[in-house]
Amino acid sequence: MIRLQRRAHASVWMGYLAPVVALFLTVFAGFVLFALLGIPVVDAFNAYFIDPIRDVYGLAELGVKAAPLIMIAATLSLGFRAGVWNIGAEGQLILGGICGGAVALAFYDVDTAFLLPLMCLAGVVGGMAWAAIPALLRTLFNANEILTSLMLTYVAALLLSFLVHGPMRDPDGFNFPESRLFHDAATLPSVLPGTRLHIGAPIAIFIALVAWLVLSRTLLGFALRVNGEAPKAARHAGFGQRSLIWFSLLFTGAVAGLAGLFEVAGPIGQLNPVISPGYGFTAIIVAFLGRLHPVGVIFAGLIMALSYLGGETAQITLNMPLAVTGVFQGMLLFFLLAADVLIHYRIVLGKEGARA
Amino acid sequence: MLTPGDCPRVSMRSITKAYPGVLANDNVDLDIRVGEIHALLGENGAGKSTLAKVLYGLLQPDAGELHWLGKRLTLSNPLQARKIGISMVFQHFSLFESLTVMENIALGVAAPANDTLRRRINEVSAHYGLLIDPDRDVFSLGVGERQRIEIVRCLLQEPKLLIMDEPTSVLTPQEVDDLFVTLKRLAREGVSILYISHKLDEIRQLCDAATVLRGGKKVATAIPRQESAASLAALMIGEDVQPATRLSDTVSGSPVFALNDLSVLGGSHQALSLQGLNLTVHAGEIVGIAGVAGNGQDELLSVIAGELRVYPESMIWLKGEMIAHWSAGQRRRYGLCSVPEERLGHAAVPTMTLSENTLLTGFHRQPLCAAGLVARTRCKQAAQRIIESFSVQCDGPASLATSLSGGNLQKFVVGREMLQSPDVLVVSQPTWGVDAGAAAAIHKALQNMVKAGAAVLIVSQDLDELMALSNRIGALCAGRLSSFYPTQDVNAQQVGQLMGGQSTLDGVA
Numbered sequence: 001m002i003r004l005q006r007r008a009h010a011s012v013w014m015g016y017l018a019p020v021v022a023l024f025l026t027v028f029a030g031f032v033l034f035a036l037l038g039i040p041v042v043d044a045f046n047a048y049f050i051d052p053i054r055d056v057y058g059l060a061e062l063g064v065k066a067a068p069l070i071m072i073a074a075t076l077s078l079g080f081r082a083g084v085w086n087i088g089a090e091g092q093l094i095l096g097g098i099c100g101g102a103v104a105l106a107f108y109d110v111d112t113a114f115l116l117p118l119m120c121l122a123g124v125v126g127g128m129a130w131a132a133i134p135a136l137l138r139t140l141f142n143a144n145e146i147l148t149s150l151m152l153t154y155v156a157a158l159l160l161s162f163l164v165h166g167p168m169r170d171p172d173g174f175n176f177p178e179s180r181l182f183h184d185a186a187t188l189p190s191v192l193p194g195t196r197l198h199i200g201a202p203i204a205i206f207i208a209l210v211a212w213l214v215l216s217r218t219l220l221g222f223a224l225r226v227n228g229e230a231p232k233a234a235r236h237a238g239f240g241q242r243s244l245i246w247f248s249l250l251f252t253g254a255v256a257g258l259a260g261l262f263e264v265a266g267p268i269g270q271l272n273p274v275i276s277p278g279y280g281f282t283a284i285i286v287a288f289l290g291r292l293h294p295v296g297v298i299f300a301g302l303i304m305a306l307s308y309l310g311g312e313t314a315q316i317t318l319n320m321p322l323a324v325t326g327v328f329q330g331m332l333l334f335f336l337l338a339a340d341v342l343i344h345y346r347i348v349l350g351k352e353g354a355r356a
Numbered sequence: 357m358l359t360p361g362d363c364p365r366v367s368m369r370s371i372t373k374a375y376p377g378v379l380a381n382d383n384v385d386l387d388i389r390v391g392e393i394h395a396l397l398g399e400n401g402a403g404k405s406t407l408a409k410v411l412y413g414l415l416q417p418d419a420g421e422l423h424w425l426g427k428r429l430t431l432s433n434p435l436q437a438r439k440i441g442i443s444m445v446f447q448h449f450s451l452f453e454s455l456t457v458m459e460n461i462a463l464g465v466a467a468p469a470n471d472t473l474r475r476r477i478n479e480v481s482a483h484y485g486l487l488i489d490p491d492r493d494v495f496s497l498g499v500g501e502r503q504r505i506e507i508v509r510c511l512l513q514e515p516k517l518l519i520m521d522e523p524t525s526v527l528t529p530q531e532v533d534d535l536f537v538t539l540k541r542l543a544r545e546g547v548s549i550l551y552i553s554h555k556l557d558e559i560r561q562l563c564d565a566a567t568v569l570r571g572g573k574k575v576a577t578a579i580p581r582q583e584s585a586a587s588l589a590a591l592m593i594g595e596d597v598q599p600a601t602r603l604s605d606t607v608s609g610s611p612v613f614a615l616n617d618l619s620v621l622g623g624s625h626q627a628l629s630l631q632g633l634n635l636t637v638h639a640g641e642i643v644g645i646a647g648v649a650g651n652g653q654d655e656l657l658s659v660i661a662g663e664l665r666v667y668p669e670s671m672i673w674l675k676g677e678m679i680a681h682w683s684a685g686q687r688r689r690y691g692l693c694s695v696p697e698e699r700l701g702h703a704a705v706p707t708m709t710l711s712e713n714t715l716l717t718g719f720h721r722q723p724l725c726a727a728g729l730v731a732r733t734r735c736k737q738a739a740q741r742i743i744e745s746f747s748v749q750c751d752g753p754a755s756l757a758t759s760l761s762g763g764n765l766q767k768f769v770v771g772r773e774m775l776q777s778p779d780v781l782v783v784s785q786p787t788w789g790v791d792a793g794a795a796a797a798i799h800k801a802l803q804n805m806v807k808a809g810a811a812v813l814i815v816s817q818d819l820d821e822l823m824a825l826s827n828r829i830g831a832l833c834a835g836r837l838s839s840f841y842p843t844q845d846v847n848a849q850q851v852g853q854l855m856g857g858q859s860t861l862d863g864v865a
Contacts, residue, residue, distance in 0.1 A: 219725050222715060225708075232702040235663040236694075237716045238684030 004345040014343045019289050019296075021342070022335035023303065029331055039318055047317050048310035058309070060195030064267055065308045067200035068093070068259035068279040070301035073286035074208040074294040075255045078215060079248035081292050082224035083231065086249055088134065088149025089256040090280025091156035092127040096257025097264040098160055099126025101179065101271040104186035104264075105168060111185045119186060119261055127257015128250050130156060135249040139242045145249070153280070161273045168271055179271035188266040200262035204301075207255060211294035224248065256280060277308065285333045304329065363426045365390045365548040366411070366442075366517055371420035373406050380406040381417070382572040388517065388565075393539060393549045395559040395580060398569035398592055404552045407569070408519050411550065412444045413437035441516035445506045445523060451494050457505055458490035464509040480511050484538045500531035507538070518542065519550045524558060536562050554592065554648050556585040556856050568592055586852020589648060593817055609639035612811045613692070613780040614673040615837075618680075620655055620666060630655055633837045635813075635830070637780065642802065642812045643840065644826030646819055646855050652835040653784065653815050654697065660782050660813075661694040662687045675779060688720035691779035695770055695786070697815075699762065703769045706758035710750065713757050714739040714772060721776045738775075746771035746797065767794055774801055781805065782813045787821060799825060819848055819855075833857040 034044040052058050072089045079086050100123035107115055133152055137143040161177070170180045188198040215221035223239040224247075234241065263275050286304050290296030311325030364387040373381040380403045388394045398404045409415040411422070413431030422429040424440060431437050434444075451460050461477060462469035477490045486504045494502065503523065510518060520539075524532045539549055539562065551563055559566060560580045568576040568591045576591045583591075618633040630652050637643050647653060658664045660672065662684035672680040674692050682690075696702045704713045715735045719725045724735050739753035746767040750760050757765060770786055786802065787795035802812055802825065815832070816822050822829055823843060830840035831854035838854040841864055850861050 217730055218728050219715075219719065219730055220728060222712065222730060226705055226716065229707050230701045230705040232663075232696075232698070233705045233716060235658075236661055236684065236696055236702055238662065238686075238688065238720065240683070 003348050004341065005348045007344055007346055011343055011346075015291060018339040018342060019291065019300070019336060021339040022289070022332060025335040025339070026328065026332045029335070030328055033327070039320075043318065044314070047314045049306065051313050051317070052306060052309035056192070057195050060192050060197035061309055062302065062305050063197045063201040066301045066305035067198075067204040068263060068276070069283050069286045069304055070204040070298055071200070071207050071259045072252065072256050072280060072283035073290060073297040073301055074204075074211040075252040076283055076287045077290065077292040077294055077297055078211055078221070078224055079252055080287055081215065081228045082244050082248050083228040084245050084248035085146045086131065086134070086149050086252050087146050087284065088131070088151075088153045088156075088280070089252055089283055090276060090278060091149070091153030092130045092253040092256035093260035093263070093276050093280045094153075094156040094160050095130040096123035096127040096260030097271065097275045098156075098163060098260075099123055099257070100261030101182075101264045102168070104182045105179055105271075107186070108180060109183055111183070113185075115185045116188070116265070119265060120258060123257045123261025124254045125257070127253040127255070127260065129253075130257070131249040131253025132246075135246050138245055138249075145245075149249075160271070160275065164271050164273055170270075177273050181270045182265060186265060187269050188262065196267050198262060198266040200259070200266060203258075203262075205298065208294045208298050215294060220247070282308075282329060285329060285336075289332065289336055304332075307332070364388055364423075365392075365425060366429075367423045368407070368411065369421045369423065371407060371410055371417045373403075373410060373415060373417050379572050381410070384420075384569065384572075384574045386411075386567050386574070388548045388550055390548060391543050391546045392565060393543050393551055393563045395563035395566035396550055396552045396569065397554060397556075397559060397566050397588065402569040402592075403572040404569055405521060406572075408444065408521055408550065408552055411437075411517075412442060412519055438513060438515075441514070442519065443510035443513055443515035443517070444519040445503070445510060445521065447521045447523075449502050449506055451502055451505060453493075453495040455494060456490065457488055457492050457494060457497075460494055460505060461490075461509045461512065465512050476512060477508060480508055484511065484541055485534065486511075486538055500534075503531075503535075511542075515547060517548045517550065519552070521552045522554075523551075524553065524555060532558070556588045556648070559588070560585065584849075584852070585856025586849050589819075589852045589855050590848070592648070593819060609809065611636045611673075612639045612675050613637040613813065616671055616673060618659065618666070618671040620659055620664070630659065630835045635837060635840065637811045637813050639779070639809050639811050640806055641827040642806055642814060642825050644822035644829040644843070645813065645815045645832050645837070646817070646822050646829060646851050647815075647832035648817060648855060651833050653832060655835070656832065657694065657696050657782070657784050657815060660692070661696065685720050688717065688776075688778075692782070693717070693721075693773040693776055693778035693780070694782040695773050695784055697784040697788075699765050699769055700758065704757040704765060707756060709754050709756055710739045710743065710748075710760075710768060711735040711753040713768070714742065714753075718772060718776060721778070742768055742771040742775055745775060746801070747794070762788075763794060767798065770798055771801075774805060777805075777808075778810065780811045780813070782815070784815045785817065786814060787818070788816075795821075819851060823848060823851070831855040 031041050031044060035041055053062055072093065076086060076089060100119040103119045103122040130152060134145040134148040137148050138145045164179055165177045168179045170176070170178055191197055191199055215224065223234065224244055226237060227234040227239060227241060227244050231241070259279065260275065264271055268275055282304055286297055286300045289303065290300035307328045308325055311322060311328065314320040314324055315322050366388050368384065368386040371381050371384045384407055386407065396404050396407065406415065410417050413434045413436055416432065422431065458469050458474055458477060462473055467473050474490045480486070481488050486508055488501060488504050488508060523535060543549055553559055560583065563580045566578045566580045567574055568578065570592060578588065578591065580588065614637065615633045615635045618630055620630040659666055662682055666680045669678040669681040674687065674690055677690065679687055679690070700706045705716065712735070715724050715730060718738055722738060724731055724738060736753045742748065743750060743753065748768045748771070749764045760768065766788060770783060773781060787798050806812055814822060814825060826843050828840045829843045829846065829851055830838045831851060833855060834857060836859065838858065839860045841861065845864055846861065850864065853861065
């Protein structure tokens with residue numbers, strides 16, 4: 001008989017080990033899945049984990065995919081720690097892309113060094129504005145930010161779709177729903193020649209470190225953690241709940257907006273209907289996989305980025321459907337939540353009542 | 357020996373139920389006769405709800421027996437309980453807001469929502485004076501009406517024993533009166549009622565017998581009509597508390613803290629509001645507010661601490677300033693510190709270290725932060741100072757708050773506020789759960805603060821402690837404050853009258 005027995009205290013080391021356990025279980029379950037589909041396990045392993053990062057270009061691609069995940073997840077961690085559940089980073093990312101992209105298109109053919117900073121600013125403002133809506137609704141009407149931020153994501157996606165089908169469509173683009181390709185002055189330069197790795201990668205690391213500093217060393221970070229752990233204690237200590245909600249949402253919104261701008265001004269180079277393969281949602285998994293710790297998020301972001309790359313390679317070399325990426329990500333979150341049980345419970349072999 | 361006619365409807369024998377770390381019921385006996393309204397009386401956490409849940413089959417006792425009309429009974433779930441005629445109205449209702457009254461009742465009694473049911477609802481509601489309209493949507497109803505739905509739902513099952521868990525905590529006085537009429541009629545018809553409450557006046561008005569629980573143990577049975585509110589309160593709170601050190605009466609100075617007609621409106625779901633509270637506390641005195649928990653203490657503490665800000669700002673004064681609209685931080689910086697009743701989760705964050713919990717309320721008055729950055733060494737030193745000054749048993753400043761025993765955390769929390777040397781300290785239950793030695797230490801520290809010119813306001817259920825420490829004493833009952841009297845002029849009996857809702861004492865100046 002296997003049963004779960006409650007631990008007297010939450011296990012600290014299990015807190016760190018659970019993501020690793022989850023990762024192993026995901027890989028294992030994935031290979032069982034591949035084996036059932038008749039694909040040799042070795043090929044699948046290579047396609048998923050080795051081939052994508054065999055060369056410098058592959059590693060750079062890993063950075064390209066990991067950057068938005070890490071940026072967003074690091075700031076989401078702050079909010080989640082504070083009990084502010086912003087599920088709509090995807091929408092904030094899209095708005096950042098739209099606003100930044102609009103600046104690029106408005107100043108099409110204007111060659112100035114100020115253009116990129118201006119686009120970044122617009123991206124940040126766009127993301128913040130989108131995040132301000134759930135913040136306002138929450139602080140004013142106590143509307144649940146999980147619902148409002150999530151629903152606004154779909155509004156953002158439809159807004160983007162409308163814009164690229166209409167006002168922002170490339171006049172010479174044969175009616176494809178895409179904007180013009182951004183001018184050189186409006187695209188992010190590569191930081192590693194010959195690859196698509198852009199400034200977003202180092203900025204993502206920087207943001208994660210800043211988030212870690214805020215969380216662990218500042219009074220603001222302390223207030224956020226207290227609010228998440230014991231809201232009544234936060235009120236007693238005089239930490240304003242409203243300002244914590246505003247801060248959490250606006251900070252994530254700003255960074256998600258910047259990440260969106262980096263996408264459109266970096267790897268994509270234009271606005272199209274799908275500027276993100278769900279980075280804003282995947283970042284939620286990354287945040288939890290990284291134990292809501294901004295530094296843990298860096299590792300988790302790299303792993304999730306690999307799942308995107310591995311999914312693409314598997315699609316190309318093994319004719320796997322792209323959905324396999326989603327399956328992997330879903331399984332990872334599933335196993336992570338399951339493995340978290342081990343933080344509070346231990347597995348005991350033997351019958352009930354039997355004591356060692 | 358019991359003759360058959362005397363045989364109680366239900367009797368619980370030696371019921372014991374333990375939760376991890378706490379013995380909720382310890383060898384409790386309870387007998388309820390046919391047609392009797394039986395009060396189950398006790399403070400919060402005395403084990404009343406646990407006992408009721410055992411009787412309703414929601415919880416299985418670790419030991420003990422149930423007898424129904426003299427026969428042994430085992431209840432493994434509420435379904436069985438309902439089948440033999442035990443119904444329960446919970447403190448928190450379980451109604452679907454979007455459905456009508458009749459649909460909700462249909463779900464509860466597993467009958468189709470048709471005209472037959474409507475007729476039965478109308479019959480029952482007319483017979484017992486429980487006015488409800490079967491076709492109204494639940495979301496449009498007030499709390500009293502919702503409770504009537506729950507009661508009607510129980511009555512449709514023709515119960516023999518009705519358990520009511522703190523039914524009046526959400527009702528207006530008028531609704532309470534209506535409820536009592538219904539309950540008395542039920543009792544006349546032979547239904548036994550177990551009435552759980554800590555409101556003494558209601559119990560004296562309504563109940564035929566009472567069982568008093570304290571700390572999970574049955575401490576007494578009483579006939580409420582023959583007792584005074586004060587004597588019931590004494591049974592609930594217990595008189596075996598250690599005699600605390602008697603204070604020599606100090607000379608009090610100028611007023612430093614005042615409540616000026618403080619009123620807080622309760623929302624529709626809020627149990628209690630505060631009504632027209634007036635109180636002045638002078639430098640160099642300890643003022644005690646007695647009262648049974650649930651009479652507005654939580655609201656009072658949160659309004660004083662600044663967790664709930666109220667207008668007009670003149671309702672609270674601190675050292676000559678109107679502060680009712682100030683934030684919690686502003687009040688602390690200006691010299692008002694407070695300790696709420698709940699230690700874990702309110703006064704302290706369970707999952708954080710003692711260092712961090714020192715920072716929690718300490719940073720307003722102590723240099724624990726610089727330019728927004730936490731000075732971690734200073735937090736640790738401040739925590740260490742609290743641990744040493746109040747001999748808190750723990751593994752040092754890095755131990756988690758949740759790892760401390762209740763009494764030790766209590767010492768830490770009270771010590772944390774005292775060491776900030778506030779001008780006014782408002783503290784709820786300063787020695788709750790601490791041993792006699794530590795209680796004496798906290799009492800001494802409070803007295804030293806007062807000698808040094810601070811003012812202390814204690815809100816407590818522990819009458820003996822209040823009698824020993826306070827220079828002046830009064831009571832909070834149903835959101836109203838009584839008059840305050842010099843402690844040497846009154847005895848515990850008289851304070852008990854104030855706790856029971858009397859606003860002044862006859863013959864005392």
